[in-house]
Amino acid sequence: DADVTQTPRNRITKTGKRIMLECSQTKGHDRMYWYRQDPGLGLRLIYYSFDVKDINKGEISDGYSVSRQAQAKFSLSLESAIPNQTALYFCATSDSGTERNTIYFGEGSWLTVV
Amino acid sequence: KQEVTQIPAALSVPEGENLVLNCSFTDSAIYNLQWFRQDPGKGLTSLLLIQSSQREQTSGRLNASLDKSSGRSTLYIAASQPGDSATYLCAVLTFGTASKLTFGTGTRLQVTL
Numbered sequence: 001d002a003d004v005t006q007t008p009r010n011r012i013t014k015t016g017k018r019i020m021l022e023c024s025q026t027k028g029h030d031r032m033y034w035y036r037q038d039p040g041l042g043l044r045l046i047y048y049s050f051d052v053k054d055i056n057k058g059e060i061s062d063g064y065s066v067s068r069q070a071q072a073k074f075s076l077s078l079e080s081a082i083p084n085q086t087a088l089y090f091c092a093t094s095d096s097g098t099e100r101n102t103i104y105f106g107e108g109s110w111l112t113v114v
Numbered sequence: 115k116q117e118v119t120q121i122p123a124a125l126s127v128p129e130g131e132n133l134v135l136n137c138s139f140t141d142s143a144i145y146n147l148q149w150f151r152q153d154p155g156k157g158l159t160s161l162l163l164i165q166s167s168q169r170e171q172t173s174g175r176l177n178a179s180l181d182k183s184s185g186r187s188t189l190y191i192a193a194s195q196p197g198d199s200a201t202y203l204c205a206v207l208t209f210g211t212a213s214k215l216t217f218g219t220g221t222r223l224q225v226t227l
Contacts, residue, residue: 004157033214040219041219042118042203042217042218042219042220043158043203043205043215043217044217045214045215048214058214088155090157090158092158102148102160102163103148103160103205103215104160105150105157105158105159106157107156107157108155108156108157110155
């Protein structure tokens with residue numbers, strides 16, 4: 001089983017609909033992140049959380065919200081989806097207790113807004 | 115604001131060639147630099163992580179170097195194979211950014227038979 005699991009892996013939704021992307025991890029890491037990837041723009045950070053009570057905006061948080069339900073779960077919501085939110089979304093985790101700060105990514109969630 | 119650039123954007127080489135991928139960054143106050151591999155439609159897999167105090171890291175046929183003062187890193191792939199075909203991304207962790215990585219846009223590598 002994957003250490004970082006994202007659901008759904010693929011979703012097509014209509015403009016204006018609410019959609020949630022979920023992420024769970026079994027690595028026991030305290031830090032979790034949501035990124036989106038667009039062609040030619042690389043990965044950009046949407047939100048990040050350093051523990052259950054700590055939520056921070058990334059560089060492109062407008063139009064998104066998050067919830068850290070437990071140390072192992074971090075969900076991303078689009079309250080009213082718009083077509084330019086069509087992208088590949090990644091959840092990631094890291095452990096603040098290690099010097100290496102290696103980051104681990106999920107397989108990604110393809111979201112298409114029509 | 116940290117900016118990370120990867121050149122070239124795409125590269126095609128015949129099997130067996132040695133190759134170098136380049137990564138440059140604008141702020142040298144980094145904690146570490148990581149190289150990732152991404153297969154089409156898949157997540158990112160960490161290949162090598164170099165701490166700011168290190169000059170290079172090796173894993174199998176991969177060797178990554180870091181010159182922090184000039185803001186450059188290279189990923190050297192020896193004896194390339196078709197299975198190496200993927201997009202390679204570098205990312206830096208900059209001091210004062212609360213563990214937020216800044217990614218380059220990647221180099222898409224195609225190794226042909």
